Amino acid sequence: MKWINGITSNIWKEHPDIVTTYCSVVISYLRKGYFIYTIELCWKALAVVISEKILGKEHPRTATTYSNVALVYNRKNHYTNMLVWSEKALAIRAKALREEHSDTVNTFQHISLAHHHLGDYAKALMWSEKVLAIQEIKLGNGHQDTIATYNNIAAIYYSRGNCSKALEQYNEVVTLLEKSLEEKHLDTADAYKKIAEIHHIQCNYDRALEFYEKILTMYKKRFVENHVRFIDIYFGIAKVYHAQNDYATALKWYEMASGISEKKYEKKYTTADIYARIAAINHELGDYSKSREWCEKILCFYEKELGSEHYRITNAYNLIGLTYFREGNHTKALEWYEKDLIIKEKVFGEKNPATATIYNNIARVYDSQGDYSKAMEWINKAQLAIEGTSGEEYCYVFNSIALISAHQGDFAVALEWHERALEIREKRFGPKHPKTAITYNNIAELFNSKGDYAEALEWFEKALVVREKLLGKEHPDTIATYSGIACTRQNQSKCTDQST
Numbered sequence: 001m002k003w004i005n006g007i008t009s010n011i012w013k014e015h016p017d018i019v020t021t022y023c024s025v026v027i028s029y030l031r032k033g034y035f036i037y038t039i040e041l042c043w044k045a046l047a048v049v050i051s052e053k054i055l056g057k058e059h060p061r062t063a064t065t066y067s068n069v070a071l072v073y074n075r076k077n078h079y080t081n082m083l084v085w086s087e088k089a090l091a092i093r094a095k096a097l098r099e100e101h102s103d104t105v106n107t108f109q110h111i112s113l114a115h116h117h118l119g120d121y122a123k124a125l126m127w128s129e130k131v132l133a134i135q136e137i138k139l140g141n142g143h144q145d146t147i148a149t150y151n152n153i154a155a156i157y158y159s160r161g162n163c164s165k166a167l168e169q170y171n172e173v174v175t176l177l178e179k180s181l182e183e184k185h186l187d188t189a190d191a192y193k194k195i196a197e198i199h200h201i202q203c204n205y206d207r208a209l210e211f212y213e214k215i216l217t218m219y220k221k222r223f224v225e226n227h228v229r230f231i232d233i234y235f236g237i238a239k240v241y242h243a244q245n246d247y248a249t250a251l252k253w254y255e256m257a258s259g260i261s262e263k264k265y266e267k268k269y270t271t272a273d274i275y276a277r278i279a280a281i282n283h284e285l286g287d288y289s290k291s292r293e294w295c296e297k298i299l300c301f302y303e304k305e306l307g308s309e310h311y312r313i314t315n316a317y318n319l320i321g322l323t324y325f326r327e328g329n330h331t332k333a334l335e336w337y338e339k340d341l342i343i344k345e346k347v348f349g350e351k352n353p354a355t356a357t358i359y360n361n362i363a364r365v366y367d368s369q370g371d372y373s374k375a376m377e378w379i380n381k382a383q384l385a386i387e388g389t390s391g392e393e394y395c396y397v398f399n400s401i402a403l404i405s406a407h408q409g410d411f412a413v414a415l416e417w418h419e420r421a422l423e424i425r426e427k428r429f430g431p432k433h434p435k436t437a438i439t440y441n442n443i444a445e446l447f448n449s450k451g452d453y454a455e456a457l458e459w460f461e462k463a464l465v466v467r468e469k470l471l472g473k474e475h476p477d478t479i480a481t482y483s484g485i486a487c488t489r490q491n492q493s494k495c496t497d498q499s500t
Contacts (some may be wrong), residue, residue, distance in 0.1 A: 060103065063092035067103075070110055083114035100134045112152065121160040128153045142180040147173060147187075154194065167198045186222075189215045196236060205240050212237045231261050231270055238277065245434060245470045247281050254278050272301050272312070279319055284434075286476035288323035295320045311347040314340045314358075321361060326476070330365050337362050353394065356385035360397045367404050375404050395421040395435075399442055411450045418443045434477070437466035441481055448484065453492035460485045 070085035086107055093104045112127035128149055135146040154169030170191050177188045196211035215233050223229055238253035254277050261271040279294035298316040306312060321336030337358055344355045363378035382397045402417035422439045429436050444459035460481055467478040 058092050058095065060092065060096045063089040063096070063103070063107075066092070067107060067110065070114075074110070074113065077117075079114045079117040083111065083118070086110040086114060100138055105131055105134055109149075109152070112156075116152075116156055116159065119159075121156050124156050125153065128156060141176055144180070144187075147176045147180065150176065151191065158194065158198065163198050163201055167195060170195050170198070189218050193232070193236065200236070200240055200243065203243075205244055208240050209237065212240070226260050226263065228260065231257050234260070235270065235274060235277075238274075242277065242281065247285055251278065251281055254281070272298050275301070276315060276319075279316070283319060283323060283326075284471075286326075288327055291323050292320055295323075309343055309346070311343055311354075314343050314354075317343075318358065318361065325361070325365060325368075328368075330369055333365050334362065337365070350381065351385050351387075353386050356382045356394070356397060359385060360400050363400055363404065367400070367407060370407075372404060372408055376408075379404055395424055395439070399439065402442065402446070406446050406449055411446060414446050415443070418446060431462075432466050432469070434466065434470055437463045437470075437477070440466070441477075441484065444481075444484060444488070448488045448491065451491075451495070453488050453495065456488045457485065457492075460488065 066085050066089035070082045070089065073079070073082040073085065090104070090107045090111065093101070093107055097104050108127050108131045112124045112131065115121070115124035115127065132146065132149045132153065135143065135149055139146050141147075150169055150173045154166050154173060157163075157166035157169060173191045174188060174195070177185060177191060192211045192215050196208045196215070199205070199208035199211065212233055216230075219227065219229055219233065234253050234257035238250045238257060241247075241250035241253060254274050258271060258274040258278070261274060275294050275298045279291045279298065282288075282291040282294060295316040299313060302310060302313045302316070317336050317340040321333045321340065324330075324336065325333040341355075341358045341362070344352075344358055348354045359378050359382035363375045363382065366372075366378065367375040379397070379400055383401070386394045386397055398417045398421040402414040402421070405411075405417065406414035418439060422436070422443070425433070425436045425439055440459050440463035444456045444463060447453070447456035447459060464478070464481045464485070467475065467481055471478050
């Protein structure tokens with residue numbers, strides 16, 4: 001700040017050039033990420049422009065100052081304020097400059113970006129398409145600014161959940177980049193990454209891996225083997241294998257990602273995300289103690305970085321509680337679930353899907369202990385928290401309601417909730433997926449409890465086919481199905497003996 005005062009002390013205080021000086025320093029500090037100084041400098045520039053009435057409120061330099069303030073709010077993730085200041089800049093530039101002027105176009109882009117972050121995708125798309133129309137005429141399709149706008153439009157479709165349109169746009173970006181830049185340019189790699197992510201979402205796993213491999217080929221020729229850019233690609237590949245239940249391969253890639261991430265401070269939150277994935281895989285494989293080891297790493301990390309009450313820490317609390325529940329240690333399970341509950345109710349409130357998860361898990365503990373009234377008390381809270389939803393992520397609540405209803409002897413209600421969960425899971429995952437197999441097994445157990453043994457065996461067999469193939473014969477879930485089949489056959493045999 002001292003050197004700024006030094007520069008300006010020799011300039012007439014009300015001279016317009018001081019505004020340019022302030023604005024230049026604003027941009028310099030923006031690039032360095034110094035937001036406190038940036039806000040101060042922007043307001044000083046505004047004071048010169050407006051208060052001293054040198055340039056007036058409709059001068060293009062005033063618009064530049066407004067635009068600088070908007071950029072500061074963008075860097076601080078204050079998108080409502082970003083939008084306000086961008087619109088103030090546009091009000092000036094729309095009158096003082098042509099629509100196709102670069103400053104006006106930049107303002108259109110800022111407004112689009114603000115709407116995108118605020119979730120108003122229709123307006124974001126409208127402004128980006130306005131930018132594109134100008135750039136295609138003025139600069140041509142092959143110009144990097146035009147390609148960047150194609151990329152922005154693709155990102156809007158992606159955020160909107162329109163994967164087919166996003167994929168179409170990203171493919172166009174790749175085509176243009178390959179024509180205008182060398183094939184191995186990093187912008188091309190970034191577009192490949194987005195295409196890979198979309199293919200993953202669409203369950204086109206081979207295509208996703210194909211694009212990740214293209215990126216790896218490019219990176220290996222350009223960077224050292226432990227470069228930070230490899231982290232996201234290894235992580236992406238791991239998630240593809242994880243989604244296909246290839247746990248061994250997924251673990252290998254997760255560990256490669258964490259090996260680099262642990263050494264790179266700027267990737268600290270990515271490291272915790274990788275730990276969470278590894279913990280989840282070990283849980284899915286039934287290695288609960290190892291899952292807890294990874295959760296402890298997450299806890300150490302977040303407690304140090306964010307404190308013990310940050311919402312990010314709750315996923316680790318929940319998973320640790322679930323491992324104890326699976327082991328039958330209900331006291332320890334409740335202890336960890338209650339840690340989770342305190343934070344989630346404080347951060348999200350009672351009527352939120354995130355809070356519903358912990359209500360459900362607590363209900364399952366009480367159900368396992370035979371305390372059905374207390375279990376229903378917690379499951380009712382879970383139902384209220386997810387009222388009006390029907391996504392797969394809430395099937396666990398449906399299954400819990402069914403389980404508790406069955407334990408109370410209300411088999412019709414139980415079957416109704418299981419069928420609701422099954423419809424959702426078969427639609428999303430198909431019949432040959434571990435999550436679908438959970439519902440198959442649950443329905444089988446219901447029929448076994450009801451005494452309909454032939455129907456129970458049919459559903460157990462459906463679960464077994466999936467679990468043996470995808471999880472292996474020694475997985476706890478597969479063993480549970482073996483046990484269920486044995487128990488059902490034993491019950492069926494007893495029933496037959498009694499009837500004879």
